Amino acid sequence: MNAITDLTVTGADGAPVSLEQWHGQVLLIVNTASKCGFTPQYEGLEALQRRFADRGFAVLGFPCNQFGAQEPGDAAEIASFCSLTYDVTFPMFAKIDVNGAQAAPLFERLKADAPGVLGTKAIKWNFTKFLVDREGRVVRRYAPTTKPEDITADIEALL
Structure with a gap:
């Protein structure tokens, strides 16, 4: 199967963005929201x-x-919130669906490669995380309740 980095997504500005620019890197892909617990x-x-x-x-x-x-804003509002509130420097992309008929191809692929508990595919909530290795393979899926700092050892193992 092709690497995740072979896919194209939509940038926050609406332009297509090839994930190829991150090929060879370890990635943590997350569905986010600005008004979530x-x-x-x-x-x-x-x-x-x-x-x-x-x-x-x-x-x-x-x-x-x-x-x-929990993510009602447009791209500019989301970018402003992330920058001003959390000083986010990592790339943020266009708002997407992760489940249902309009789910983004990236998330369809992530869910297929790393199903949830008991093989469920659907994403349960905001801040579900997917760890991808340098070859673009999905290594692991993390629940929204998994804190980023709890993924540190898994990231280090891939670096």
Whole structure:
């Protein structure tokens, strides 16, 4: 099967973005929301980005409004919130669906490669995380309740 980095996504500005630019890096791909109980995880995600970026690691954030309408803003509002509130420097992309008929191809692939508990494919809530190795293979899926700092050892093992 092709690497995750063979896919194209939509940037926050609406332009297509090839994930190929991150090929060879370890990635943590996350569906995010600005008004969620897990929103403070932005701080931990940014800490991972800053700690490991120079070793070939990146967090990629994909805003999603499918869970409790907790990401109601447009791209500019989301970017402003992330920057001003959590000093986010990792890439944030266009708002997407992660479940249902309009689910983004990236998340369809992530869910297929790393099913949830008992093989479930659906994403349960905001801040579900997927760890991808340098070859673009999905290594592991983490629940929204998994704190970013609890993924540190898994990231280090891939770096």
